[in-house]
Structures are given as C-alpha cells and as structure tokens.
Amino acid sequence: DVKVTQSSRYLVKRTGEKVFLECVQDMDHENMFWYRQDPGLGLRLIYFSYDVKMKEKGDIPEGYSVSREKKERFSLILESASTNQTSMYLCASRDRDVGTEAFFGQGTRLTVV
C-alpha cells in the first residue's frame, strides 16, 4: 500500500517560531510537493522538488523554504511563523512519468498564535 506520511496531524506554534513540517514517501518517487489548502482558495503550490537537493518555487513561496536531503523526505520550513500561515498543509509525491497520479499525505493543520 503506497504511503505518504506527514509527521504531525495538528500543530500549534507561536508567532516568530521556526517550524518544520516533515513528509516521507515510500514509493521512490522523484517529485514531491508542498501545498497549502485554504477555504475557497483550493490547493496552492508552495514549493516542489524533482530530485534530491533540487527545489523549485511554486505559486506562493514567500515565507517558506524547503529541504530535500534524501529522496524519500521533503521538509517544509517556516523560518518565522506568522498568523497568516495558519492553514492546512498537504504533501504529495508523484512519479516522473507523464500523467501519473499524485499521492497525498493526510495533511497537517497548523495554527500560529
């Protein structure tokens, strides 16, 4: 059974804290993605990675960074959390081939107070 695992389901952090969201996939996929989901806005792409140590900005990268030191792990970093980063964060992975399915983790509900 394929799996994308996000380390936390719920997180509460204080404004200004550095926050790490971890994602691990067991499918040997090259591509990994971080999205945030907000009501009425759908999923917006923050960053993606197409190989180890490679990363590309998505549509809303400001205030975030990422790390991909190993193929199976893709981390999202909030350098200094702010209240407008309160959201649901979804990690996904996908094979490199054209048109293949993206597999999603369960999501991390982050609240910044």
Place this chain on the structure above:
Amino acid sequence: GEDVEQSLFLSVREGDSSVINCTYTDSSSTYLYWYKQEPGAGLQLLTYIFSNMDMKQDQRLTVLLNKKDKHLSLRIADTQTGDSAIYFCAESMPGGYQKVTFGTGTKLQVIP
C-alpha cells in the same frame, strides 16, 4: 497562466445524479484530474482524462471534456451519502516538472 475554477458548493439528494463543473484556462493541459477529499483526509485520485479524449466512464463516474470551451465535468450517478466530500479538479501541464494546478474545490453535500 494556469487558472482552474469551480463552484464552491453543491447539494443533491441521495439517489440523484451530481454534476460538478470545472473550467480551466490553459489549452496546453495534457491531463485533467478529479480528486476527492473526505473530511480530515488528504486527496485521493478518483479519475483522470487525457486531453485528446471527450469522455471517460468508470462505474458511477462519467467525465466529460469540452476542450474547445475548456470545460470539464464530473457526473456521479446514484449519489450516495458516502460521496459527500470536496472534489477538486486539476490540470497537468506538459514539461519536465509535471506541475499540477488545482481548482478551488467543490463541496458536495448529499442529503439523505
């Protein structure tokens, strides 16, 4: 640029058909997808259609693609309470990174 639009909410009675609509702007899309998100869960792929197809049927699901109007629809026949979820339309662009753009999502409420 890419933009995918959906209505936010749809309510249907159990046993009726549901039709969820989506419009997209990028004519170079290669694949179009429908994902389902149940409460408290991530997204799961329901079905997809290649851009040179007009229709795809899979059990209770029918996908229709009008490439001229850039309109995609998902029809669920005999809608059940277990179909209550948020449905996302998504498009995939050609190119090396296979970026996928998602719509805003349509929340389907099935009334018993």
